Amino acid sequence: AIQLTQSPSSLSASVGDRVTITCRASQGIHSALAWYQQKPGKAPNLLIYDASNLESGVPSRFSGSGSGTDFTLTIGSLQPEDFATYYCQQAHSFPWTFGQGTKVEIK
C-alpha cells in the first residue's frame, strides 16, 4: 500500500497567517491526491482533489500543489474556522490511503 507522510504533525498559528502543510507519498502518484479538513466529532470534508482542484464551495484561501511524490496544502490567510485537522489521501491505487494528519491549533 502507498504510504503518505504528512508534516508537521501539528502546528500553532495565528489568524491571518499563511500556513503550509506537506504530504509525501512513498511512490509516485501523479496528481492523484486529495486534501480533507476534519473538525472534532465531524466527518472529514473534501477540500481539494487532483492535487490542485478546489472542491465546490471551498474558500479560495485554500490551495493545493504538487505532483509525483511531494504535495502541499496552503491556507493563504488562516481564519478562525480553519482550526482543524487536515488529511491527505492518495487516489492513485487500491487501497486508498490517508496521511496521519496535521492538527492546526491557535497560537
Next chain:
Amino acid sequence: QVQLLQSGAEVKKPGSSVKISCKASGYTFTTYTVSWLRQVPGHGPEWMGGIIPIFGAANYAQNFQGRVTITADESANTVYMELSSLTSDDTAVYYCARGRNNVPVFDYWGQGSLVTVS
C-alpha cells in the same frame, strides 16, 4: 441535497460481528461508489472497501479481506457493512462515504457510527 444517514452506535463483545447501515438520498444511488472507512481517534481514516450498487460486487482492502462484507439494497437505497471476529482493535468510528466514479475521492460522508468492542 446528498445525504448519507448511518445507523447508531453499537457495543459488541469480542468475537462477535457488527452490521452498520448507510441510507443514501439526494442522488442516483446505483451509479456512485459507496465506501466504508474507519477512524481511530488521533489517526487518519482507513479505507475498508467499497461497492457500486448497480454492479453489486464489492472490493475490499487486504487488511480486512475475509472479515468484512459490504452489500447494497437498491430498493432501500442502503449500503451495509458487516465486520466479523471483532477485537478491541476494531473499536473506532465507522463512516460511509460517497466516492466519485472518475476520481476516487470522497465527497459526501455519513455522520459516523461508533463501534465499541468490549
